[in-house]
Amino acid sequence: MSTTKTYRIAVIPGDGIGKEVTPVAQAALEKAADGVASFTYENFDLGAERYLRDGAILPDEDLERIKGTDAILLGAVGDPRIKAGILERGLLLKLRFSLDQYINLRPSKLYRGVTSPLANPGDIDFVVVREGTEGLYCGAGGAVRRGTPNEVATEVSINTAFGVERVVRYAFQLAMKRKKHVTLVHKKNVLVNAGDMWQRIVDKVGEEFPQVTHDYLHIDATTIFLVSNPSRFDVILTDNLFGDILTDEAGAVVGGVGYSASGNINASNEYPSMFEPIHGSAPDIAGKGIANPTAAVLSSAMLLRHLGFDEAAAKIDRAVEADIAELGSTKRTTEEVGRDILARI
Amino acid sequence: MSTTKTYRIAVIPGDGIGKEVTPVAQAALEKAADGVASFTYENFDLGAERYLRDGAILPDEDLERIKGTDAILLGAVGDPRIKAGILERGLLLKLRFSLDQYINLRPSKLYRGVTSPLANPGDIDFVVVREGTEGLYCGAGGAVRRGTPNEVATEVSINTAFGVERVVRYAFQLAMKRKKHVTLVHKKNVLVNAGDMWQRIVDKVGEEFPQVTHDYLHIDATTIFLVSNPSRFDVILTDNLFGDILTDEAGAVVGGVGYSASGNINASNEYPSMFEPIHGSAPDIAGKGIANPTAAVLSSAMLLRHLGFDEAAAKIDRAVEADIAELGSTKRTTEEVGRDILARI
Numbered sequence A, B: 001m002s003t004t005k006t007y008r009i010a011v012i013p014g015d016g017i018g019k020e021v022t023p024v025a026q027a028a029l030e031k032a033a034d035g036v037a038s039f040t041y042e043n044f045d046l047g048a049e050r051y052l053r054d055g056a057i058l059p060d061e062d063l064e065r066i067k068g069t070d071a072i073l074l075g076a077v078g079d080p081r082i083k084a085g086i087l088e089r090g091l092l093l094k095l096r097f098s099l100d101q102y103i104n105l106r107p108s109k110l111y112r113g114v115t116s117p118l119a120n121p122g123d124i125d126f127v128v129v130r131e132g133t134e135g136l137y138c139g140a141g142g143a144v145r146r147g148t149p150n151e152v153a154t155e156v157s158i159n160t161a162f163g164v165e166r167v168v169r170y171a172f173q174l175a176m177k178r179k180k181h182v183t184l185v186h187k188k189n190v191l192v193n194a195g196d197m198w199q200r201i202v203d204k205v206g207e208e209f210p211q212v213t214h215d216y217l218h219i220d221a222t223t224i225f226l227v228s229n230p231s232r233f234d235v236i237l238t239d240n241l242f243g244d245i246l247t248d249e250a251g252a253v254v255g256g257v258g259y260s261a262s263g264n265i266n267a268s269n270e271y272p273s274m275f276e277p278i279h280g281s282a283p284d285i286a287g288k289g290i291a292n293p294t295a296a297v298l299s300s301a302m303l304l305r306h307l308g309f310d311e312a313a314a315k316i317d318r319a320v321e322a323d324i325a326e327l328g329s330t331k332r333t334t335e336e337v338g339r340d341i342l343a344r345i
Ligand SMILES: CC(C)[C@H](C(=O)O)[C@@H](O)C(=O)O
Pocket: A088, A089, A092, A093, A244, B189, B190, B220
């Protein structure tokens, strides 16, 4: 009789290559957790296709069912026919905000076997801890006299000590398990209200972690260091918008967002956390069976780690690392990469 | 009897290496404009040193005198002893806003002889047209319950059709003199109010320039392209904060902000425009006479071009280009680089 616990996973394959890479991520999850955990899956038909078909974005009853699961695996969502903002705010951000996923966790690592666009990349291995439920992503803003020469449009960044402190503490805790260095990134010389609050909270929480050093960089300077000296970073701690920007640049620097996964984490476990590759639905290559499932597979590892299965997660990480080192530069189909990685788990 | 017109230039050398590179920029200005324009200089003792000495940041009478000049040459301002935001908002941004310098112009070019950190940089030659008087730089924001667990801090981005349309039109006009392509950069899938307005105005103004093509990229995707394919850009058009971020990354990609100049331009000429290198006051190397004056010299060229002296400006650009191609990799003092560039003008 099996004594492994069963977890309910909400699966949102989404659109385009999202639907191609998600099954590979599930297969990796199964194999890595074999003997330690089992999973049941609930598929949710959400994303651009669904929206184009019947206009639904995230029905309340779906959101309620998702709230009852233990974790979410998301593929990718989007279609160029849909106006910017509709699915982002109605689905992706709605999930992040409704499920209070306040930690957006994005590791950046240059794998052996991957060519960085940098001439001398050095060792790159850092994590961006991005706040996920505040800042300019709140949707607080508006417009008057729309379409006239007197139009005024605003966007409001809302930042709370409550929201900042919890992500700051998470970053320091994470740094304790890593190289013990936190870099706060903001633009406190211009955004003086929010920037000053972030800095004060980092200074205060930092005192609880005497072994962790911390420094500060402006967002503009950080984009320089990501190109000129990415090895200097261990844990980058930043707000929602700056995190969005930095993680894409970081993805490029480590040789492509095809190797980058992310977790949208509710660290207090009131709601399920969500794991997804950073890449989009890639309509240009969708349906050809050539999408690289590596980032999706890595998001399964993040999911396992979140549920407490560090060893199973490490199995996936090691398999991916070995696969890339040996075969990273060979042209393979989605199925082939999946098969190769699975064989190593 | 000379028939050249005399221009009044406000000079703000500022701090650190600002004071070392500005005289070189003035010497280049003089030599390049010899016979076509003459200059008188009014020095302003503004910046960190002044602030630390007597607490003054930008006295009203200085601002009034500056308003009466034809253009401003700025070195660099800043000192780590001063709290972030004080000089930025009290001096630099106060000048940009008071003088309605709504175009922040930043060319990015990979010079022959400069090593880019990218393995395969390709030909890089684009200009960022950054809005300079709106967005998150307005200083609209505040905080309540500061220092308590219930603190809330906001930052407000204010965007007007008036402010956006003038910078959009400038970008299209500039593109007409270049490769005729404008890329709007924003985050319209999240910042839907401001992003939608920017896009509508670009679409509308674009119709007046049928020869100019335009596309759109999210800010996060743009940071990827700057690393993976910077040659794709001609004119990047964006808001105040995104422009700040992108130009620093661009500076890194073309081999360092030491080669990047910028103009803060009031294109309707109601107030003087301001030209400055992108680099800071660099306290670590200040006083050693080793700061590279190239970016400051290039800002003189931008000043000349703004005043209508295209040929004199081109002389400086060519001299810098030749200097870098031949001697860019040799270690030289500030004085030596100045002498070498001047000899070529
Ligand atoms: C799609 C978009 C809303 C999203 C974001 O801006 O957070 C994406 O860019 C990301 O980084 O996950």
